[in-house]
Amino acid sequence: MTTGASSQSLWQRVTAPLSSGPTAYAFLAFYVLICSFLLLTNPRTELSTDIVFVLFMLSMLVAYRARVATWFKVVLGVIALGIVLPYFGTLNPFYIDVATQAGIFTALALGLNVVVGFAGLLDLGYVAFFAVGAYAWGIFSTTQISNINPAWGPVDPVMFYPFLIIGLILGLITGVLLGLPVLRLRGDYLAIVTLGFGEVIRVVANNLDRPINITNGSQGIRDIERPPLVLVDLVRNLGVVADDNRLYQLFFYYLVLIIVLLTVIVVARLKNSRIGRAWEAIREDEVAAVAQGIPRVRMKLLAFAIGASFAGVMGVVFASKQLFINPPTFDLLRSINILAMVILGGMGSIPGAMLGAIIVTMLDLQILPRLASVLREAQAAGAPIPRQFDPTQYQRLFFGLLLVIMMIFRPEGLWPDERRREEQHEVEITDEELEADKLTKPTGAETGR
């Protein structure tokens, strides 16, 4: 409060009324409205839409962080993500896919944020857990399974739903299996071992086509099942004219949205608990944390397992959505990309990880390719760009440069973790609850589950 107050005062003076009090309601409603309007009136695929799209997503994070009533956040979220965005998706199906992709990576970034941001364990092989989930569904929902045992056939597509849980459990188990041997290592060593682990999983996927063809090797698995659509007739009766592919797009969008929501809730609650504090303490000073009675290895394992389980679930969804997976999908670069989301957003920060995921996905899928094509057109039109320079080749370079610049000028990330007053706010409420409890002790005991 005292330090840095002067340097931030202007920013705070501007944002404070916008994030709390009655002005916040007006501001947020206005913000979402404007963005929705811009989005819906501009359904073409171009840079301006990209930017509005990012701002639109950002509005959700601002709302998430603002101190307004929960019902208001829910209403805003339902309108923006539940109605406006899918509707926009029917105008421009490209963006609904981008949103789904961003959602998948948001959940992954949130999961990795538990490991790297909360517990401070540098994991460079995170994508391995994603791969485990994806291959689980890929193998079990296709004829690959028959290669293991000819008596087994692909599972019913409806098994997709229980497989979400199975993916979670598989992620959890893999997380623990990796964690057990390596968590005694620190810092750099841990990073190298996890990196190796990520590669091992990829190489296994690449080579497990012999002697028994389980993963179909570098060919990848195709024709992965999608779950049967629920409520199709209902949706069609509503007058929505759409083929199955469109409907599946919407289906996966909503599914991912729900999973991301659950992920956010779980992660946020963990963060503000004894477990989250223990992770943070370990990150800050391991020796001191252990001296407070925190079981170091167990807490680290927990972080690993929880982070991995989100990736496991999303793997199942990803495989089903893409219909096709192959080993290069799960290479080191993917892990690095997710890590970049976490770091870009701000380590340990939940809205940061989400923002990072949205921005990196947008850069990857939209903005950088677009920039490249703009440059190429300029080149063709005779702009003084050497002919040897192929902008498409330099997309990653821009991305790298951006990261470097970010880390120099804003090393704490775009949306760093704020120590918030909200927590105290929360306590006051629970204190009252505590008082109320005391007054109504007899009934309180009955209602207490």
Next chain:
Amino acid sequence: MALLEATNITKVFGGLVAVNDVTFTVEPGSIVSVIGPNGAGKTTFFNVLTGIYKPEKGRVIFAGQDITGWRSDQIAALGMRRTFQNIRLFGNMTVLENVLVGMHVHLQASIWGIISRGRNMLREEAKARNKAMELLNFVGIADKRDELAKNLPYGDQRRLEIARALAGEPKLILLDEPTAGMNPHETAEATQLIRRLRDDRGITVILIEHDMRLVMSISERISVLDYGSKIAEGDVQAIRTNPRVIEAYLGKGAADYAA
């Protein structure tokens, strides 16, 4: 029965015997000091007691249990807490959170309780915060609850470390030079605080200190280490007049008192 019994503790670093066959007993409810010149092995001895180092030789019995070879967190959970010579707070966490971390082993909420935000979990959190505030009051920094630990002035950081240790409801607290770097006024306040640990809360205290005025005024027993070995032990009077102690200190500090 003694609260802590360390027998024949030896800790070796390479060729250096940092702690050499030290036997040391603490009765419940007492304040005892461990003194000795720089590099005598005091901190190393604390590190052995709290499980950070495993001793090459010797046994530690605490609260009736043989804790030799236990992990640090197990020992802490059993009720032995410490502060560090070179303050080790969780710098980027708030003052209140630091204390809450100290309470970790006393919080029961399961992972399901946390994810579902069950009533019990909320109640436990609220209670924990109240308790943490009470402890911050006790050490006198309640008004700084929301500041980051790293932004506290030095003296307050030492207080916070004590509050964090208290959060574990310890039977025994080990203070490693709690007044190092303090001015005389702060030292006087810290002395009061250490006394209150025992008098108000009944916690047994082991103190490493270089400030002889503090040591002599507060301790019931004093043990003196020199080059890893215990060279003397006794009450204040006995230590003041012990020729080996005076020699170890070469007339510094203790010698003034002996005069």
